[in-house]
Amino acid sequence: MEYQFQVTALDPTATAHFFEMNDEELTKINACRMTADASPGFPCRVSLQDAEVGEELILFNFPHHDVASPYRASGPVFVRKNAQPASLGVNQMPGHLGHRLLSLRGYDEKSMLVAAKTFQGSELGEEIRRMLGNASVKYLHVHNAAQGCFHCRVERL
Secondary structure, rough: OOOOOOEEOOOOOHHHHHHHHHHHOOOOOOEEEOOOOOOOEEOOOOOOOOOOOOEEEEEEEEEOOOOOOOOOOEEEEEEEOOOOOOOOOOOOOHHHHHEEEEEEEEOOOOOEEEEEEEEEEHHHHHHHHEEEEOOOOOOOEEOOOOHHHHHHEEOOO
C-alpha cells in the first residue's frame, strides 16, 4: 500500500523576530547569530535547504515536540535570514537530507514513541512509507542521527 504524507517545515513567522535582535539579546535567550562557512552544513528548518557559504543564520533552541508526553523535546535548529518557507508537495522529500545520516521517529496519537530507525538520507522516502505502514504511527519526526537535531515533521495524510 502506498501511504500519503506531507513534510512540513518551521513557520517563518515564528522565527523572523530573531533577526531583529542584537547579539546580546540573542545570548540572553540562548541563541546566536552565525555565518555559514560551509555548504552543506547549516540546514535551515524553514526553507528545508542548506544555507550557502556567507549566509546569516540564527541558531536557537526550538521545542519541536511540544506535547504532553514523556517524549516532549526541544533542540538546536538553524534558520536562514529571509528564508522562504518550503513548499513541498504530497510525498515530496526535501533534497537537503539525501546526504545525511538520519533518524526517523514515529509517534502515536498520545505523542508516545512507537517506532524509530536510523538510515542514510537517500532512503528517507522508503523509510517514511515503511514506518507509516505501522497503523499506530500518527506522525514522524526527522532528525540528524549524529547530532540529534530536529529537521522536519512528516504528517500522515
